Amino acid sequence: MENEVAIVTGGASGIGLAIAKELMQSNIQLVVADINQDSMDKLSSEYDLYDGQKVDVTNETDVKNFVDYVVNKYGKIDRSFHVAGATKSDLIIDQSLEDWEFTIKLVLNGVFLFTKYVGQQMKEQNHGTMVNISSINANIPMFYGAAYSSAKASVIMLTKNAALELSDYHINVNAILPGLVATPLTKKMTANKVVDDKFKEKITAKRAAEPEEIAKPAVFLSSSDASYINGSSLIVDGGWQVTAYPDLRELRAQK
Template identity: 30%
Template structure:
């Protein structure tokens, strides 16, 4: 090995050179995924409605030596989705992978669920996934390569009383993932999903502070604990990497066995 090669080593990581758009990338699972992708060499476009959260996550990505651009995006608004996607593509010079992570959850039995509440969940989770896939997918299909990773939930695979809107939206994402996998396979675009179970994030701090409720939830999980956000990141790395080039329409479930 030459002295020049020794002093200027090639960057390491399975995702070096990949440009990845992550929705909801400023907090929770989205932030953990973003950091895992950056650690493997990816450059990131982080989008959500909260610019301060995005700036914090972007600073962490840059500390790993990777590029991070941020843009505000409301996944329920077609114009916002198109504008933010175009901004990220322009600033990164393209896009190779999309991670759809933005989502909301509500808990109420059907007869207590308002139309507004139902629409908020469906618009964010299912409509948002559709809008961002459509915006980013135009670029992926046109260049004849790319990957889409939709973050769903194990509640898309199992029924949970009091979560009708959430379960329906996440089940929709899983089936939508399979349809896109079929449509885009001939364009060398792989579309897969991750279905996490309960993950300990700042978004469910109130739930975890209720010890009795937490104990009931954990008792239903064979692993007897919630996941940590860092446990979701490696799955996104796999689905974003060349290691999954022959994998499409699949769902990776990480829920400690709850939906088994």
């Protein structure tokens, strides 16, 4: 895998950083797109293969310029992982349009923009793989999560459509659907014992995943070992989806 070049959005922390580290173990050059410049600077000083660039993944000009930077500096893009995401949550009847649009833009539009511009480059070079990070919330609704769940469900269909449209150019596009993962984004839930216990009741593994447990299957889907997998969504949830989603209203009730 030496001389390969990979993009990771949201690669300054959490799942994105775990994917970056997994790739660097195989001597793959990383170019990370994130808004946390301080974290990327620190990681760039620690890892020779880590190149962090500040990018707003919802800004089309930022994304295009980032892809141009990668191609101009490294010559190609072999793999692209679209991980960046966050949400502003509320019940549907209380959610502001502004918060709804924040979530849709970051979770869905960010994946679309990278698929568009990375896809253009991969089409030109006639090869490549993309892995989109969706969520089991694409299949399981949750209280306060309509925007996030809707956006993550759309990522699955975007993945399928991209696989269809790009397959002629030897580009595979797949998705990972993580369950609960121990990241900074989920700390508010996992740090609350009442809510954390409710999650553990539902997850057959009785724990949250470590980011590395999502990174390894994501990297697998980007590899030649997965060359006959295209347009698929791999659930990595510790057996959670065979049960159901906990009632998160108690989290809000404790405020």
